[in-house]
Amino acid sequence: PHHDTQLHFLVIPLMSPGHYIPTIDIAKLLAQHNVRVTIVTTPVNALRFGSILHQPIKSGLPIHFLELPFQTEKFGLPEGCESLDDAPNLGMAKEFFIAQSSLQQQVEQYIETLNPKPNCIISASFLLWPAETAKMFQIPRVIFDGMNCFTQMCNHVLHLTKVHETVSESESFVLPGLPDRIELTRSQLPFAFNSGSKDVKDFHEKLLVAESEAYGVIINSFHELENQYADEFQKIKEDKAWCVGPLSLCYKDVSEKVQRGNKSSISEIECIKWLDSQETGSVIYACLGSISRVDPDQLVELALALESSRKPFIWVVRAGPNNTPKIEKWIEEEGFEERTKERGLLIRGWAPQLVVLSHVAIGGFLTHCGWNSTLEGVCAGVPMVTWPQFQEQFFNEKLVVQVLRIGVSVGAQNVVHWGEEEKSGVQVKSEELRKAIEIVMEEGKEGEERRKRAKELSVMAHKGIEEGGSSYRNMTRLIDDIRNQVRLGN
Ligand code: UDP
Numbered sequence: 001p002h003h004d005t006q007l008h009f010l011v012i013p014l015m016s017p018g019h020y021i022p023t024i025d026i027a028k029l030l031a032q033h034n035v036r037v038t039i040v041t042t043p044v045n046a047l048r049f050g051s052i053l054h055q056p057i058k059s060g061l062p063i064h065f066l067e068l069p070f071q072t073e074k075f076g077l078p079e080g081c082e083s084l085d086d087a088p089n090l091g092m093a094k095e096f097f098i099a100q101s102s103l104q105q106q107v108e109q110y111i112e113t114l115n116p117k118p119n120c121i122i123s124a125s126f127l128l129w130p131a132e133t134a135k136m137f138q139i140p141r142v143i144f145d146g147m148n149c150f151t152q153m154c155n156h157v158l159h160l161t162k163v164h165e166t167v168s169e170s171e172s173f174v175l176p177g178l179p180d181r182i183e184l185t186r187s188q189l190p191f192a193f194n195s196g197s198k199d200v201k202d203f204h205e206k207l208l209v210a211e212s213e214a215y216g217v218i219i220n221s222f223h224e225l226e227n228q229y230a231d232e233f234q235k236i237k238e239d240k241a242w243c244v245g246p247l248s249l250c251y252k253d254v255s256e257k258v259q260r261g262n263k264s265s266i267s268e269i270e271c272i273k274w275l276d277s278q279e280t281g282s283v284i285y286a287c288l289g290s291i292s293r294v295d296p297d298q299l300v301e302l303a304l305a306l307e308s309s310r311k312p313f314i315w316v317v318r319a320g321p322n323n324t325p326k327i328e329k330w331i332e333e334e335g336f337e338e339r340t341k342e343r344g345l346l347i348r349g350w351a352p353q354l355v356v357l358s359h360v361a362i363g364g365f366l367t368h369c370g371w372n373s374t375l376e377g378v379c380a381g382v383p384m385v386t387w388p389q390f391q392e393q394f395f396n397e398k399l400v401v402q403v404l405r406i407g408v409s410v411g412a413q414n415v416v417h418w419g420e421e422e423k424s425g426v427q428v429k430s431e432e433l434r435k436a437i438e439i440v441m442e443e444g445k446e447g448e449e450r451r452k453r454a455k456e457l458s459v460m461a462h463k464g465i466e467e468g469g470s471s472y473r474n475m476t477r478l479i480d481d482i483r484n485q486v487r488l489g490n
Contacts, residue, residue, distance in 0.1 A: 006062070007482060008036045008116075010139075012107070012123035012130045015045055015070075015100055016084035017290040018370050019124060019146050021261050022220050024049065025247035026122065026144060031061035032250075033479055038118070039063065040107060042070035044082035048262055068106045075099035085290040088321050097126070104129040111137055120482045122218065128203075131210040140215035140485050142478070146371055148221040149229040149243065150403065151395040153178060155190070156236060159208065164193050170413075179228040180403055185413065188394035215485070216240030218478065220247050220375060222464035222471045225457060226399065240481070242474040246375045248354055249465045257354040265349035271356065274314075274345050281363035281451075283312045284385070284437055285356055288368040292389040293320035296327045298427060302366075303336055305433035311363075311441055312343040316351040357382065364440040366433075369393040374400060381458030383450045385436045387412055387428065406454040410436045 009030055013023035027037040046067050070082045075095050081087055084096055107130075111117060117137050123130035125143045134141035147155075157177050158164055164186050167173045175182045186194065192204045221243045223230045234241050251257045258268045275283065286306060288294055294302075296319050306313045319327050328348075331337055337346055353373070356362065357380035365377040366385040374396050377384050384407035386397040400407035410428050440447070464471040 005486075006034060006036050007120070007479065007486070008038070008114075008118045009120045009122060009482075010038050010040070010107075010111070010118040012040045012103075012121065012127065014084070014124045014126060015042065015082055015096075017049075017261060018372050019144075020045065020049060020083070022146050022245075022247045022372055023122070023144060025250050025260075026218060026244070027063055028059075028061065028250055029244065029247070029475055030479070031063045033475065034062070035479060036062040037064070038066050040066050040068065040103065042068060042082045042103075044070070044080055044086075048083065066107070066110055068103050071099060071102055075102070086321070090291065090293055100127065101129050104133060108133055108136070111139075119486050120215075125207055125211050125214070128206055128210055131213065135213075140482060141213075142216050142218055142482075143211060143214045144218040144220075146220055147392060148226060148371055148375075148396070148399065149219055149233040149241070150226050150399045151371070151392045152217070152219070152233050153229050154182065154395045154398075155392070156233075158189065158193055164189055169194075179232070182398050182402065184394060184398070187413065188388075190391045216242065216478070216481070219243045220245035220371065222246060222461055222469075223474075224460045224464060224470060225378065226403070242478040244471045244475045244478070246379050246461050246465065246471075248372070248376050249379055249462060251354060254355055257358070258352045260354055262350040264347075264352040266347050266351070268352050268355050271345075271347075271352060272359065275356070275359040275361040278312050278361040280360045282441075283314060283361045284309065284364045284366060284441060285314045285362050286366035286385075287314075287316035287351055287353060287373065288318075288387070288389065289370040289373055292368050292370075293323060294368075294389065295319075295427075296323050296330065299327045300330055301428060301430040302433055303331070304430040305437060306344065307336070307340055308430065308434050309437040309441070310343075311437065312361075313340075314345045314347060314351070314356060316347045316349075318349060364437065366437065369396040369400065371396055375461075378404075378406070378454070378457050379461050381451075381455040383407060383440045383447075383454050385410060385433075385440050387433070404453065404457065406450055406457065408436045408439045408450075 011023055011027050013020045027039050030037050046065060072079055072081050075098055077095055077099055087096055118139055121130055121134045121139050121141045122144050125145050131141055154175055157175050161176050163173060163176055167186050169187045170185055172183050172185045217237055219241060222245055223243050230243055251260050254268060299319055306315055318324055357376055362382055364385060365382050367373045367377060369386050369388040384400055386400055386407045387410045388394045388397045397409055401409050410432050412428050463469050466472060
């Protein structure tokens with residue numbers, strides 16, 4: 001009978017860790033619900049993200065990879081640059097996404113060979129071509145952007161009211177019509193709201209159209225985290241929005257957690273041994289995600305702040321291909337590692353973030369507010385020091401600091417515009433970083449309450465993904481919705 005037929009989803013991730021990693025998680029969840037999943041990937045990504053899912057035989061799940069060649073040279077990218085974090089600078093994002101667009105034809109050829117066609121395409125709104133592909137084959141397309149409902153609502157009210165266009169760069173203004181009084185400066189808004197370029201504007205207009213034509217949106221969040229915003233967003237999307245997160249919780253034990261994402265630069269045994277030797281809740285973990293190219297000078301401020309805070313710390317050192325040597329040189333010349341070796345652990349390259357965050361020794365997380373990292377912090381139940389860099393990270397900061405009240409801002413104002421030459425405005429001083437770290441780690445009443453709230457959210461997060469929890473039910477609802485589409489012959 002019809003309802004027993006296995007559904008087939010085609011998943012097209014953005015080739016950037018912050019998107020690729022949670023997309024793989026979605027695939028895993030779908031497969032656990034007996035949906036067959038095909039993930040579009042490229043040779044370097046398939047190798048790099050040594051996830052358990054890249055060995056489907058081991059996982060036993062109905063997941064397959066469609067590995068397609070990725071042309072780098074043709075688009076002016078360095079050889080092997082198949083993931084955005086490998087690009088020499090973020091100004092290359094444009095070339096990178098153009099290169100990824102060249103996968104369109106091959107994906108369409110693949111779909112041609114299938115009978116029946118896939119029942120659903122999951123892809124980022126930022127990639128326009130899967131929208132065309134979906135249209136061409138009349139397959140419902142579901143967007144996954146890796147954002148939360150709060151951010152979606154911020155974007156929504158800005159597009160709707162264009163209130164940002166009435167203010168200057170550094171002027172702060174209130175986002176209209178949201179449940180909380182959210183105030184930002186124009187320069188803190190994502191690139192799309194700030195660019196004067198016609199090309200960029202046109203591109204974003206197209207994105208909005210494609211977004212409105214999509215069947216629905218998957219959200220890596222859980223309803224209880226942002227009730228009001230989830231309700232509002234749900235309304236806008238006429239119920240075709242599914243909060244199915246936190247996705248990182250589909251990894252249970254350490255052996256699974258280390259396999260999520262890149263191969264880490266430190267052995268998890270060494271890392272856990274170091275953490276085991278620290279007191280409960282005493283360590284601050286500082287990591288600024290996978291693609292932000294933080295100025296080496298700013299990393300020096302961070303290093304000095306970690307040192308002067310006198311707390312044990314883990315610092316994930318990375319400034320991007322061009323700049324990492326500069327910060328390395330500073331560490332070397334200053335003897336920083338030696339000087340702080342009693343209480344500091346430096347991880348160069350990729351940290352096993354889920355393993356670190358879920359260790360009881362961690363007491364605070366200094367984050368750039370990438371949504372994956374932020375939500376992983378929520379899952380771990382630790383308060384955060386927020387140091388957003390660009391794009392919707394400033395929205396995420398507001399959610400953490402103001403709405404959830406589990407974070408302390410370092411007060412960053414500057415913006416490094418995505419896709420433009422790296423330019424930075426107001427810089428953060430080590431003093432400001434140190435203060436925020438101290439406030440988050442303090443033992444006083446406020447600190448205790450912040451920690452308590454963080455713990456409560458973590459409990460809710462875990463409940464959400466369990467059978468019967470809100471996210472679990474939403475995942476089932478998504479699959480049922482697609483199954484109904486199939487039945488209706490759409
Ligand atoms: N991550 C990690 N180790 C690192 C850096 C990042 O495991 O050293 C993971 C992190 O856990 C998260 C993802 O990479 O899942 C980064 O995504 P996020 O949205 O936080 O930021 P982005 O890198 O996209 O700016």
